[in-house]
Amino acid sequence: MIPDINRIKRPELNNKIMSASQAALLIRDGMVVASSGFTRSGDSKEVLPALAERGETEQYQITLITGASLGHSTDGALAASGALAMRLPFQSDPVMRKIINDGGLMYIDQNLSETAEHIRNGFLPPIDVAIIEAALVEDDGSIIPTTSVGNSAIFVAQAQQVIIEINEIIPTSIRGIHDIFLPEDATGRAIVPVTEPWQKIGQDSIPCDPAKIAAIVFTNRKDTPAEIATSNPAAQAIARHLLTFFEREIQAGRLTRSLRPIQAGIGKIADAVLNRLADGDFEHLTMYSEVLQDSAFNLLDAGKLDFASASSLTVSEACYQRIFEDLENYRHKILLRPQDITNAAEVIQRLGVIAINTALECDLYGNVNSSHIQGSHIVNGIGGSADFAQNSYLSIFVTESIAKQGSISRIVPMVTHVDHSEHDVDIIVTEQGLADLRGLAPRQKAVAIINHCVHPEYRETLSDYFIRACRRGGQTPHLLEEAFQWYLNLAENGSMKAEVEERM
């Protein structure tokens, strides 16, 4: 391809244009590499894949830090090539996941708000090379990002060298939808002055010392499209329960028809909830979220959503097309910001965000596991769920009550891994119903969860566990010798249901 040098507004940088494989040679064994990319958007599509290729034949290992997950199976290819010694703060690649669980790659699963702070504080090794996808490079060397911001601003600020990947698919008119705000270093860190979701507090581009720009690579590959979340009756039922709850809160005067700024995690349930808001009697909704999926654009198009703030656009191919064809319409309705701003405790608290996240499973007392299977094996990671759960006005977790035709209950006596303690969980919703845990003590929470959330096939066993545990006493009654029995049943017999009584 012939590079569109109009996208480099500082002509002296033209001599930095090179191929991806040339640029990849800047990365050497033992280096710390930081790359743009958040939930598979705005990621490196040339240099990291070239690096993975190099890993096939060459012996070297790097630490890779990103915003969140990469697209295009890049994480899988890098992990499989053996090029990675350490990976943070998030991933969602099946190949990489297996290597992590096998102990072949050290994975630091971080709260997504924290990576930038840990870098600023010097808690992580210094960044050698940053690779940043860009729509264009300004005349001062600053970088206009593409479909995500993630940690790119802090990466550029801290890296010794910067490799820019200019993506020609992205219209240069994207300039203006980013809001780049860099808080000071942790000593006397600045107030993050967002008081409304639509408030822009920073600048359009990521500041970059031109002398640090070591390579510019061109690409015309799109982001990996998000899978279209296929809704199911359970997701619809969960959405219905949640909307009934919102209606009740409006009746009680605690919410208005504009609700509060919404954060929604990725997946079919959150998607079903947002899509359902389009049909309901709501108005002037806003989002203060990590990721915008198709449903956000459906809500914008339906005139229900006034504004959406996030760190990335993770949408289907059709929605991607729609956004860039009608960018003039959307550009005043969305903002993409650094993930330490979208996920900032102070902003989430100040705006009073309603956080809707998916639980892998939750227990009798409202503790939530978002990340681990059988207490040991990680799926993706905690992501931003704790940033929002800990600081939101309402922390809502959604999950189907059962999985694998009922051989797994998503409501268990005790979760084997706690990502969110009962203190950070207000509402649990399954297709069975909604448990409102606000203002309840643990034993009362258990009754609400048993009555409203657990699947009927597991209700009696769970209730029996609870009653026997209460007899033994405690603020949060448990029977430690059988708290994990359902998991042991599952491992041995393929179902949590295996005859518990006989085995005791």
Add this chain to the structure above:
Amino acid sequence: MIPDINRIKRPELNNKIMSASQAALLIRDGMVVASSGFTRSGDSKEVLPALAERGETEQYQITLITGASLGHSTDGALAASGALAMRLPFQSDPVMRKIINDGGLMYIDQNLSETAEHIRNGFLPPIDVAIIEAALVEDDGSIIPTTSVGNSAIFVAQAQQVIIEINEIIPTSIRGIHDIFLPEDATGRAIVPVTEPWQKIGQDSIPCDPAKIAAIVFTNRKDTPAEIATSNPAAQAIARHLLTFFEREIQAGRLTRSLRPIQAGIGKIADAVLNRLADGDFEHLTMYSEVLQDSAFNLLDAGKLDFASASSLTVSEACYQRIFEDLENYRHKILLRPQDITNAAEVIQRLGVIAINTALECDLYGNVNSSHIQGSHIVNGIGGSADFAQNSYLSIFVTESIAKQGSISRIVPMVTHVDHSEHDVDIIVTEQGLADLRGLAPRQKAVAIINHCVHPEYRETLSDYFIRACRRGGQTPHLLEEAFQWYLNLAENGSMKAEVEERM
């Protein structure tokens, strides 16, 4: 006693003066009562005890909300009298604890920053009566608190009726050491503009509509004195490890000799750490904490500490004396604020607080239990530990490696209750050593904790568990069938150490 009516600057309120038992009659069955009091300071010393007495002969039940724990065994007396249906957000009374664990009293153990927000949001039932200890009542009806602020400001704002307990022991010259800031309601909640520990952002007194003042009671009882924390060699060793760590951080350029604002939990280890700072080569220290203990005043007197912000003074009798005898000296060096300000996520993050809290136990991967024994029975509660652990610059947990002559290890394979997940724990210190968990993946954290923190008597068994778990795989390897075996050993044989191999 003859009440000192000079402490009531609004003469029309003089006719509200009554005895504690009269005032207690304002409280009726089913009411929600909110009372001042935080870590046994500035609590109700007349009306709540009178209420407990009434509970002995009369059948009624109330919900009691406070700042944190009450002194004078008031919590125990109230619980024993059967007067309480519900208690939040914290307690530390042995009688009450037993009744809670027996299921006789619903206890909502809350993050101490959250109670005010839950009240403002209408997540808790409305407050009927607030009981507030005061040094004096101003001419506009506003209240000058005493040795704690806690949740008193929100209680007064929201209560239907207010009972004031004027404490004549407290010099009226205490006026000025409080900083009362009330954030807006959660919609468009205000920025909390503290950018330095010493910055006063509010007013001296708690605003109160005089029409709400239903009773004024006088008292001359002191706060329950804090027990003098008797240090031991283990606490000294922990303090030493932590100071060595601070020295290393200073060498690395991450900290200066002023460190960062310090938060220290209650107890002998935190006390030992602070006292040791007085001997070290530190200067211009500051505190942004929940509670100030004797050690804070020792540091002030030693000229090492420039300023201390907290929500209460919880000091020994001698220190109490010293503070009030020399109030002119201390008044410019301390501020007492509402607990949703001392524990505000945004301020803790902005100041970059170093948080030092005591763990009840922690596990191989750095998950911390602060509240429950054997997964079921609560000791006190989570308190403010999560507010600080989640938002601090450095989240440090301290614990002795063993308890009860070694029959209990404080480092276990898997904690049975998670108050702080590995994501919110940076440093674990026992008398054995210090594990710096920053920038480590879970398997690396386990190695650090085994090498530095666990007691030699348990090291081999824990190491063996870890190695066998790793063989089975996972990001956070566990053997679910034996993860709680140490607890079962303890319950059966009085020691975690019982022959594990034989029992498998």
